Amino acid sequence: MPPESPAGLLRALFDAAVAAAQPALSLAAFLPEAPRGRTVVIGAGKAATTMAQALDAAWPAALSGVVVTRHGQRQPCRRIEVLEAAHPVPDAHSVAAAARMLDAVRGLGADDLVICLISGGGSSLLVQPAAGLTLADKQAINRALLASGADIAAMNCVRKHLSAIKGGRLAAACAPARVVTLAISDVPGDEPAVIASGPTVADATSCTDALAILDRYRIALPPAVRAALEAGELETPKPDDPCFARCEYHLIATPMRSLEAAAAVARAAGVTPLILGDALEGEAAEVAKVHAGIARSIAQHGRPLAAPCVLLSGGETTVTVRGRGRGGRNVEFLLALAVALDGHPRVHALAADTDGVDGAEDIAGALCDPTTLARARALGIDPKASLADNDGHGFFGALGDALVTGPTDTNVNDFRAILVR
Structure with missing residues (x-):
């Protein structure tokens, strides 16, 4: 992922957040x-x-x-x-x-x-x-x-x-x-x-x-x-x-210090950061819908800020397990975000746990982009069915979009970055 690409920038923001929390x-x-x-x-x-x-x-x-x-x-x-x-x-x-x-x-x-x-x-x-x-x-x-x-x-x-x-x-x-x-x-x-x-x-x-x-x-x-x-x-x-x-x-x-480090990297890349908070809680899928609404408002109205910008947030969402999938609250958030955005052409996102482990998987999280849902459907994967089955890891793994970092040897909780171009 070259740093000038959306995925490259999102990964650089995550890496900065993790680096800021190293003892x-x-x-x-x-x-x-x-x-x-x-x-x-x-x-x-x-x-x-x-x-x-x-x-x-x-x-x-x-x-x-x-x-x-x-x-x-x-x-x-x-x-x-x-x-x-x-x-x-x-x-x-x-x-x-x-x-x-x-x-x-x-x-x-x-x-x-x-x-x-x-x-x-x-x-x-x-x-x-x-x-x-x-x-x-x-x-x-x-x-x-x-x-x-x-x-x-x-x-x-x-x-x-x-x-x-x-x-x-x-x-x-x-x-x-x-x-x-x-x-x-x-x-x-x-x-x-x-x-x-x-x-x-x-x-x-x-x-x-x-x-x-x-x-x-x-x-x-x-x-x-x-x-x-x-x-x-x-x-x-x-x-x-x-x-x-x-x-x-x-x-x-702390999570806020890591979000501030990511914000500094965004500014250096010419992208305006907005830190939504370091203590966001609630069901991952519901939190994702709120984030998607803010991203859509930016793309359509330039409010609460103009693109290019990145929404940064931390905290710890929860997942009430109802399906049999491989889980992970960050990939649950990201899959719900992708479904809510429905392939919006200007929005890319990353959600991951700063310890490198989302749930019980040795996978930190994942990335999504405007092609995520279309690529899944081309493989015969129903995004809404995957979400209902709490199978975010299976969904993003099949697309090759899982974020695998290995243990980061620190932990300041969830990290989310939503880039609106």
């Missing part, structure tokens, strides 16, 4: 001073490897520790052990990683420092089931949440109350040591308590909130666990808990 660029500026005692590093997420490497390179004193990332993304780190576990549904490695981290911080004193490296995906990678729950229970609940259409805040509220490490419990395990959390945000609003289910952050939600979410989406629980939630026995540490007295939290990369 090597930003982590060192947030490091605290070395303590009188030990420095222990722990962490979880899709960016765990690159965050650990950046910390290892910048830290001037002794340190040790362990972090966990997604299977297939481990890279060597000189002084910090890197483990692997499953995402988006946890596995036995997720449980083992949680146990290792709790062991690493056990027995620390007031002169010690814990640096916690958190990024998107940590909820699945760091798992210690609450009393009465098995790993199989957690896996079943996680799968049901992922298919339910619940947003990330709702999913993580449930995860926190069914965990012995999330929702601030990891901070409690570190006390009385000082805890400095360095995080890359992958959630709308950059809320620390939601990122990776906030293992070092006080939780304002309640067991009652978790139960309401489970009931709303008709997700079953073992009877003993439901009873424990109803009795408030699985409550998370709250903001006034003394365990948070020596905790601090810094965001080293």
Whole structure:
């Protein structure tokens, strides 16, 4: 894809967004001073490897520790052990990683420092089931949440109350040591308590909130666990808990900073950017219809801005799974966008996850252009039927329009760019 082509420009915008979220660029500026005692590093997420490497390179004193990332993304780190576990549904490695981290911080004193490296995906990678729950229970609940259409805040509220490490419990395990959390945000609003289910952050939600979410989406629980939630026995540490007295939290990369980096590339190419927001949520197909309407308005009326321009947005859409396709919220968005645009001759688009994995596929997302629907029909593929079957990956894969980047080792959530020429 040459950079002067629409597809080439869209890919350059995506690459700029991903590059802006790399820990090597930003982590060192947030490091605290070395303590009188030990420095222990722990962490979880899709960016765990690159965050650990950046910390290892910048830290001037002794340190040790362990972090966990997604299977297939481990890279060597000189002084910090890197483990692997499953995402988006946890596995036995997720449980083992949680146990290792709790062991690493056990027995620390007031002169010690814990640096916690958190990024998107940590909820699945760091798992210690609450009393009465098995790993199989957690896996079943996680799968049901992922298919339910619940947003990330709702999913993580449930995860926190069914965990012995999330929702601030990891901070409690570190006390009385000082805890400095360095995080890359992958959630709308950059809320620390939601990122990776906030293992070092006080939780304002309640067991009652978790139960309401489970009931709303008709997700079953073992009877003993439901009873424990109803009795408030699985409550998370709250903001006034003394365990948070020596905790601090810094965001080293966010979706908005990545969108701003993409906007700068667009301006340099002579294309006016408009950032619609970094926290867009809702059903992917419905969000796509809104984006399509804005693109059509620009093409027809020059409002809210004149072409050539590019609409940029981030956040995390959801998909209520009704079909049997291969899924992916970004390709669901893009397929719905293509259907809504119906081959509009002036609109090209890209939608992808900045971690390089859209859903459970090792595919970041895809691109579409004015010929997308016609090319699909020429292959005997019905775009609306593919959308109804939640088969965005199958649709764009058949056209050769899938965007495959491999793991990007960071994660600032969804990235969407719609170019109107």
